[in-house]
Amino acid sequence: MIEIDGSQGEGGGQILRTALALSLVTQQPFTLANIRAKRPKPGLMRQHLACVQAAVAVGGANSRALAQDGSPVGLGATHLVFQPGPVQGGDFMFAVGSAGSCMLVLQTVLWPLAMAAQPSKLVLQGGTHNPMAPSFSFLKHLAPFFAGEGPAFFDMTLQRHGFYPAGGGEVLVHVQPPPKGLAAIELIERGALLEARAEALHAGIPRSVAERELGVLQRALGWGDDQLHDRGLRSNEGPGNALQVILRHQHITEVLTAYGEKGVGAEDVARKVLGETKDYLAHQAPVGEHLADQLMIPMALAALRGKTSQYWATTLSEHTRTNARVIEAFLPVAFDMTPWKDGHLVRTSKT
Secondary structure, eight states, rough: OOETTTSSTTOSSSHHHHHHHHHHHHOOOEEETTTTTTSSSSSSSSSHHHHHHHHHHTGGGGOOOEOOTBBOOTOOOEEEEEEEOOOOOOOEEEEOSSSSSSSHHHHHHHHHHTSSSOOOEEEEEEBBBBBBSSOHHHHHEEEHHHTTOOOOOOOOEEEEOOTTBBBOEEEEEOOOOOTTTOOOOEEEOOOEHHHHHHEEEEEOHHHHHHHHHHHHHHHHHHOGGGGEHHHHHHHOGGGEEEEEEEEEEEHHHHHEEEEEEOOOOOOHHHHHHHHHHHHHHHOOBBBBBHHHHTTTHHHHHTTTTOOOOEEEEEEEOOOHHHHHHHHHHHHHEEEEEEEEEEEEEEEEEEE
């Protein structure tokens, strides 16, 4: 039984999702105490409980998720005992039941299903573009890079957008486990910039909001009209607004996003993503802050087969460092995180 303290490091939900994923991969049970201890509302919220329930479903009839008193785990729980069952691919439907991110549910079950013997089809319902979570757009563009030198092993189709607070989004995901296991990841150079564009997603709000957001980016970056895309969605997919910048280089794609919210001006939303865009373009490292965290599990799983991975990141958040420690608790791998040039070089090795 692996014992994990959920208050360590960044103390958020990533600890739970990584532990669930790797418990299913390794078939090692774990206990997690102090779940989301450093968040304003500690314990399992609806999207986190959906992750637990999805992990139980993927683990089959022998999988269990219990509270400290032995009862089925529920909302608000701060302690979890998880017993994994053998993972088999198949057809699954997971609904968060709120505007919580269904992309976080995918983050939980993707890696066990990528290691299964059979392919899988997932229908995910909930939020698709949420603050504090990878968006559908982020994962869609980055899917090829999780596969390293091999072919992409999952693809995603957006059936309906889901924004906070309404939710209601739906995503179809196909997972095809690579027959030779996950490949090594090597991301040291960006290569030439091939495309730069911005997309303003909006539903159920005035179109002028998107026009103002894109106008800020155009004036600050000097981009042409062909680089600015006003993507009005069906009104029943909102209300919601996301402003995203896609930077496609030869060897990597970066997706930067800011979200509209009540009481925040369109110009402020644009300035947030503008600052992140300028910071990334001023750097040379290919891997941005959020991708640095996402790459760690596939790198570790590739390391189990003797494949050494490495990437150069612009910065390493406490979120990323905490994720590395949780992964090392389940797998005989080590992360070497060394300051390098004006960022960090991250390497994996089997221990």
